Amino acid sequence: MDVIDRPLYELARLLESGEVSAEELAVEFLSRIDKVDGIVGAFVTVDREGTLSGARMADKARRAGEAPSHLAGIPIAVKDNMCTRGIETTCSSKMLRGFVPPYDAHVVERVKAAGMLVIGKTNLDEFAMGSSTENSALRVTRNPWNLQRVPGGSSGGSAAAVAASEAPAALGSDTGGSVRVPASYCGIVGMKPTYGLVSRYGVVAYASSLDQVGPLAANVRDCAIMLRVIAGHDPRDSMSIDAEIPDYEAQLGRDIAGKVIGLPKEYFAEGIEPGVRDAVLEAAKQLSKLGVEVEEVSLPTVEYALAAYYIIASSEASSNLARFDGVRYGHRAEGAVDSVSMFMKTRAEGFGPEVKRRIMMGTYSLSAGYYDAYYKKASQVRSTLKSDFDRVFERCDALLTPTAPTTAFPIGERIDDPMSMYMSDVCTVTANLAGIPGISLPCGWQDGLPIGMQLLGKRFSEATLLQLAYAYEQAAGYPSRKAPVTKDRGCCSCH
Amino acid sequence: MPLTDYEIVIGLEVHAELKTESKAFCGCSTKFGGRPNSHVCPVCLGLPGVLPVLNRKALEYAILAGLALNCRIAERSRFDRKQYFYPDLPKAYQISQLDFPICSNGSIDIPADEELGGGTRRVGITRVHLEEEAGKLVHSGSGILDSEYSLADYNRGGIPLIEIVSEPDIRSPLEARRYLEQLKLLLQYTGVSDCKMEEGSLRCDANISLRRKGESKLGVRCEIKNMNSFKAVEAALQQEAERQAELLDSGEPVISQTRAWDEATGTTVFMRTKETSSDYRYFPDPDLAPIVVTADMVEEIRRRLPEMPDEKRRRYVNEFQIPEYDASLICGSKPLADYFDSVVAVYEGSPKTVANWVMGELLRLVNQEKIEVESVRITPRQFAALLRLVDEGVISGSIAKTVFEEMFATGEDPDKIVARKGLKQISDAGELASIIDRVLAANSQAVESIKSGNQKAVGFLVGQVMKETHGKANPQIVNKLLKERLGL
Numbered sequence: 001m002d003v004i005d006r007p008l009y010e011l012a013r014l015l016e017s018g019e020v021s022a023e024e025l026a027v028e029f030l031s032r033i034d035k036v037d038g039i040v041g042a043f044v045t046v047d048r049e050g051t052l053s054g055a056r057m058a059d060k061a062r063r064a065g066e067a068p069s070h071l072a073g074i075p076i077a078v079k080d081n082m083c084t085r086g087i088e089t090t091c092s093s094k095m096l097r098g099f100v101p102p103y104d105a106h107v108v109e110r111v112k113a114a115g116m117l118v119i120g121k122t123n124l125d126e127f128a129m130g131s132s133t134e135n136s137a138l139r140v141t142r143n144p145w146n147l148q149r150v151p152g153g154s155s156g157g158s159a160a161a162v163a164a165s166e167a168p169a170a171l172g173s174d175t176g177g178s179v180r181v182p183a184s185y186c187g188i189v190g191m192k193p194t195y196g197l198v199s200r201y202g203v204v205a206y207a208s209s210l211d212q213v214g215p216l217a218a219n220v221r222d223c224a225i226m227l228r229v230i231a232g233h234d235p236r237d238s239m240s241i242d243a244e245i246p247d248y249e250a251q252l253g254r255d256i257a258g259k260v261i262g263l264p265k266e267y268f269a270e271g272i273e274p275g276v277r278d279a280v281l282e283a284a285k286q287l288s289k290l291g292v293e294v295e296e297v298s299l300p301t302v303e304y305a306l307a308a309y310y311i312i313a314s315s316e317a318s319s320n321l322a323r324f325d326g327v328r329y330g331h332r333a334e335g336a337v338d339s340v341s342m343f344m345k346t347r348a349e350g351f352g353p354e355v356k357r358r359i360m361m362g363t364y365s366l367s368a369g370y371y372d373a374y375y376k377k378a379s380q381v382r383s384t385l386k387s388d389f390d391r392v393f394e395r396c397d398a399l400l401t402p403t404a405p406t407t408a409f410p411i412g413e414r415i416d417d418p419m420s421m422y423m424s425d426v427c428t429v430t431a432n433l434a435g436i437p438g439i440s441l442p443c444g445w446q447d448g449l450p451i452g453m454q455l456l457g458k459r460f461s462e463a464t465l466l467q468l469a470y471a472y473e474q475a476a477g478y479p480s481r482k483a484p485v486t487k488d489r490g491c492c493s494c495h
Numbered sequence: 496m497p498l499t500d501y502e503i504v505i506g507l508e509v510h511a512e513l514k515t516e517s518k519a520f521c522g523c524s525t526k527f528g529g530r531p532n533s534h535v536c537p538v539c540l541g542l543p544g545v546l547p548v549l550n551r552k553a554l555e556y557a558i559l560a561g562l563a564l565n566c567r568i569a570e571r572s573r574f575d576r577k578q579y580f581y582p583d584l585p586k587a588y589q590i591s592q593l594d595f596p597i598c599s600n601g602s603i604d605i606p607a608d609e610e611l612g613g614g615t616r617r618v619g620i621t622r623v624h625l626e627e628e629a630g631k632l633v634h635s636g637s638g639i640l641d642s643e644y645s646l647a648d649y650n651r652g653g654i655p656l657i658e659i660v661s662e663p664d665i666r667s668p669l670e671a672r673r674y675l676e677q678l679k680l681l682l683q684y685t686g687v688s689d690c691k692m693e694e695g696s697l698r699c700d701a702n703i704s705l706r707r708k709g710e711s712k713l714g715v716r717c718e719i720k721n722m723n724s725f726k727a728v729e730a731a732l733q734q735e736a737e738r739q740a741e742l743l744d745s746g747e748p749v750i751s752q753t754r755a756w757d758e759a760t761g762t763t764v765f766m767r768t769k770e771t772s773s774d775y776r777y778f779p780d781p782d783l784a785p786i787v788v789t790a791d792m793v794e795e796i797r798r799r800l801p802e803m804p805d806e807k808r809r810r811y812v813n814e815f816q817i818p819e820y821d822a823s824l825i826c827g828s829k830p831l832a833d834y835f836d837s838v839v840a841v842y843e844g845s846p847k848t849v850a851n852w853v854m855g856e857l858l859r860l861v862n863q864e865k866i867e868v869e870s871v872r873i874t875p876r877q878f879a880a881l882l883r884l885v886d887e888g889v890i891s892g893s894i895a896k897t898v899f900e901e902m903f904a905t906g907e908d909p910d911k912i913v914a915r916k917g918l919k920q921i922s923d924a925g926e927l928a929s930i931i932d933r934v935l936a937a938n939s940q941a942v943e944s945i946k947s948g949n950q951k952a953v954g955f956l957v958g959q960v961m962k963e964t965h966g967k968a969n970p971q972i973v974n975k976l977l978k979e980r981l982g983l
Contacts, residue, residue, distance in 0.1 A: 083544045096543065103537055105544060204543040209781035237546050238783050316781055319576055322587030323541045327647065343580050366776040375778060
């Protein structure tokens with residue numbers, strides 16, 4: 001097996017034992033990127049020099065017995081909405097072309113503190129708004145399992161990079177499913193942590209009350225390792241929670257017998273592809289074979305969650321993206337005659353259509369006379385939804401649902417139909433609204449495309465979710481499958 | 496119909512900058528001045544991805560101000576975003592408070608307008624809330640409209656502010672001024688704000704409407720902006736009241752609008768109607784958790800409230816036997832009261848003596864030189880040392896005034912001035928005897944007059960001795976010696 005196809009936890013072992021050097025690893029991954037990223041399109045920036053010099057430093061430190069952690073020298077990919085000091089951070093938007101932050105996001109600091117290397121910045125839907133990565137102003141990202149298909153979004157670049165072995169793991173951000181949906185479409189593991197577990201500092205805000213950074217990895221163990229790297233209190237994020245971070249990896253493999261998993265019927269209703277539904281129900285059977293009690297539950301408010309999500313997320317986005325006015329950084333339109341025309345021209349030129357759509361929806365929802373009917377009503381739905389979850393988590397340790405209603409869809413299929421695009425998030429937005437953690441992992445294949453299942457848990461139940469996911473993954477034996485990344489698998493595979 | 500047939504109804508909105516060391520939501524310095532954009536960081540510049548963290552001191556200061564204004568402190572309050580585009584506003588929203596302000600339901604007592612019957616007017620404080628300052632634009636021309644370009648300086652951006660909104664309880668322009676003076680005094684006493692209107696650390700917008708006397712329904716109000724001093728507030732409100740009265744007299748309606756005070760012409764000018772004002776699309780700031788203030792925290796902050804002007808005045812009158820008028824005057828200025836207190840603290844003699852000197856010599860020179868009390872060069876210790884020199888008879892009271900002037904100008908120690916200039920009082924009988932001899936010889940006429948029973952001429956002779964000694968002779972001893980010599 002090529003070194004690039006090995007799990008991250010094994011790379012750490014190889015580095016520690018000296019069987020592989022960080023420099024060799026960096027060279028391997030950089031050449032993999034050279035080889036396939038022209039087709040996959042996962043990255044918008046590759047930091048070749050920084051990765052190689054960082055790798056040499058990691059090797060030196062390890063030889064001196066001074067490696068900052070056992071992960072030192074492992075390269076990872078970072079979604080391009082997380083600030084990286086000295087490296088352009090674009091959010092895949094014209095608006096931020098050329099913006100080089102003078103600071104690292106908290107998660108990037110944490111990755112660097114562990115000695116890991118940011119190999120590059122990955123493509124996303126502009127400002128993380130989208131479910132397919134097609135809204136990127138910079139490039140198209142293709143699904144490594146089928147290059148005619150989308151990788152999901154908005155962390156499509158991060159998911160595709162891991163699926164195509166261009167990086168052993170990646171960071172994504174999840175506001176309504178943006179880590180879990182692409183993980184599902186690309187056949188990898190992706191987790192959205194509890195709101196407040198990971199600092200948002202330096203992550204370009206889309207919807208502040210929903211945004212969380214999460215890991216994308218080839219398997220559950222790698223996901224657990226990466227979560228521990230990025231989780232923890234940061235005083236610069238007022239919503240960051242000061243809690244002890246467990247050793248998630250060490251807790252994997254615990255017996256899950258006796259755990260109770262709920263199947264919320266609202267997530268298996270109309271709109272879920274039969275193949276997806278069957279695969280998730282099959283996974284439930286597999287889990288019950290492992291001693292888990294599976295029972296049907298109901299979360300009646302879920303029906304209104306998608307609408308509430310798009311109102312709240314758009315409202316916050318309309319405010320968060322108002323700072324991109326051309327005054328201090330980023331794009332500034334030429335030919336403005338006064339400050340108002342500068343704002344208008346800059347924003348008209350800098351933002352793509354989906355971003356504009358959400359800014360308009362959000363501005364509308366917050367306007368005098370509409371606030372009560374939209375933003376306030378959506379906030380009420382949100383708190384009712386939270387109570388729904390609280391209630392089921394009194395009985396259940398976790399909930400099992402599909403991650404997305406379908407497998408990866410063809411590029412271009414939904415781009416002109418926002419409603420069908422928004423439907424991709426119907427199973428994932430609930431976790432963001434309720435602030436609870438969720439993990440997506442593969443549970444089957446349909447026509448050569450991965451199917452993802454989602455486990456949801458109560459706040460700070462990441463360790464439990466990872467244990468359940470790990471037990472399932474071991475039983476199902478899925479992480480050995482690798483995406484083919486070849487052009488010859490065209491549209492024929494979708495009948 | 497004269498203006499006196501109308502009742503004037505005024506409410507004021509005051510913004511005061513809080514005197515914290517660092518900004519409201521980041522660690523940058525709040526120092527006034529400084530090179531443009533030298534007190535900035537990614538947070539107060541609104542760079543992508545950065546987040547605000549509330550400065551605890553700013554919250555405490557807001558609570559302290561609320562307590563000084565007799566407000567109720569909210570157990571739970573919240574930050575909201577007030578959204579509008581302007582180049583001096585880096586995030587395109589201001590972090591402010593809308594529905595749940597930190598303080599509410601307070602009041603300030605002021606002397607009511609004598610022309611309206613006098614007495615005390617209690618002005619309700621609707622709310623005090625915490626928010627952040629915007630930056631500053633420097634225009635290449637005279638204003639934003641006729642400038643080729645504008646430069647943005649974000650040093651001020653993010654400095655904490657409190658907005659204090661009064662009830663429409665003020666009944667005349669004079670009362671508006673008194674309200675502002677009292678508000679400034681209370682805020683200065685708590686130490687939360689400098690309240691310098693000239694430096695922009697205190698700003699005031701006024702709402703004013705008229706209604707016929709006896710009417711209970713409020714009239715249509717106008718908002719006045721752009722007033723740069725308390726005097727301007729009073730003048731602008733007077734002018735606006737007259738404008739509205741004229742409209743009402745002629746049967747025309749007052750149209751709700753925002754007007755700007757024009758200092759040069761002494762009039763208010765139309766800015767915009769209320770209908771075209773912006774929709775700020777306020778919503779709860781998702782980056783900041785609700786503020787929870789426990790009863791313990793409020794009590795802890797209440798204990799930090801210093802002695803307030805009323806308490807202080809009562810103490811001066813009761814404990815120091817200082818006349819009511821003097822006590823009010825000293826307490827009416829925080830720096831003056833502080834100065835007085837620090838002299839009293841190091842002086843063993845009577846506080847009343849200190850008060851006499853502060854009210855007399857100190858204020859005379861401060862007013863004459865047009866300086867602030869804070870920049871007086873005489874330290875409280877030097878002040879006390881001078882009074883001691885008088886008490887001990889080292890210098891006379893009149894010489895002390897000369898020494899005081901010198902100290903005021905140079906900041907030199909009083910004993911050094913006395914020594915250098917040889918101002919020590921002459922109390923030595925031998926030294927004075929020879930001077931008296933000379934004076935008696937030169938004023939034989941006065942001596943004759945005394946001998947024939949005119950006792951008053953003794954005073955004239957004492958004066959002559961004082962003149963001879965340039966005021967240094969001890970007048971009591973001179974008097975005694977003269978009487979002995981003249982056999983009285």
